[in-house]
Amino acid sequence: KAGVTQTPRYLIKTRGQQVTLSCSPISGHRSVSWYQQTPGQGLQFLFEYFSETQRNKGNFPGRFSGRQFSNSRSEMNVSTLELGDSALYLCASSLASGFSGNTIYFGEGSWLTVV
Amino acid sequence: GENVEQHPSTLSVQEGDSAVIKCTYSDSASNYFPWYKQELGKGPQLIIDIRSNVGEKKDQRIAVTLNKTAKHFSLHITETQPEDSAVYFCAASTNFGNEKLTFGTGTRLTIIP
Numbered sequence: 001k002a003g004v005t006q007t008p009r010y011l012i013k014t015r016g017q018q019v020t021l022s023c024s025p026i027s028g029h030r031s032v033s034w035y036q037q038t039p040g041q042g043l044q045f046l047f048e049y050f051s052e053t054q055r056n057k058g059n060f061p062g063r064f065s066g067r068q069f070s071n072s073r074s075e076m077n078v079s080t081l082e083l084g085d086s087a088l089y090l091c092a093s094s095l096a097s098g099f100s101g102n103t104i105y106f107g108e109g110s111w112l113t114v115v
Numbered sequence: 116g117e118n119v120e121q122h123p124s125t126l127s128v129q130e131g132d133s134a135v136i137k138c139t140y141s142d143s144a145s146n147y148f149p150w151y152k153q154e155l156g157k158g159p160q161l162i163i164d165i166r167s168n169v170g171e172k173k174d175q176r177i178a179v180t181l182n183k184t185a186k187h188f189s190l191h192i193t194e195t196q197p198e199d200s201a202v203y204f205c206a207a208s209t210n211f212g213n214e215k216l217t218f219g220t221g222t223r224l225t226i227i228p
Binding site: 004033042043044045048055056057058059090092098099100101103104105106107108109 | 116146147149151156157158159160161164166204208209210213214215216217218219220221
């Protein structure tokens with residue numbers, strides 16, 4: 001069974017640009033959540049989508065957005081990139097929405113460098 | 116909002132010894148506490164979790180304890196092996212309203228052969 005697939009794995013962008021990252025969940029999983037991991041701030045929850053609807057949201061500015069398609073694949077977008085957006089962006093999928101008692105499976109992440 | 120503190124940030128133990136990582140949380144409404152292991156170049160992987168109505172849970176060499184009164188929970192790894200070397204994260208979440216998964220800052224565990 002294929003795991004969570006994230007593309008691209010590595011990318012470099014310039015300040016002010018925007019970026020779109022893609023996530024394909026495990027087959028049959030309907031929930032996709034996104035996380036930012038940096039050395040300074042650690043692992044932080046961005047948002048979660050279930051059945052094409054954003055169900056839960058972390059404390060990130062509106063420059064960070066996402067969506068989910070009818071096949072459960074998800075994309076996240078960061079607009080007007082800042083140097084501080086350089087991070088590993090992780091996607092995770094699960095069968096149900098939420099986290100309590102719901103095992104989430106992480107992908108290997110997309111490394112974003114903003115220069 | 117929820118705040119999760121994790122200690123220590125680094126931990127080295129001799130192979131075969133036990134390792135303990137501790138976390139405290141601030142939101143008394145949190146009721147789900149997972150632990151993740153992240154190996155180099157990979158995403159985090161759930162290794163064990165516990166709900167607030169349980170005080171302890173064990174899975175082979177790994178155990179988690181929860182003290183709701185003190186708002187802290189701990190990961191215990193016994194008979195450590197080299198493959199246990201990784202970064203470990205604790206986390207806390209509620210299961211109502213806007214659910215967020217709040218992570219600790221991570222512990223880099225090194226097993227010395």
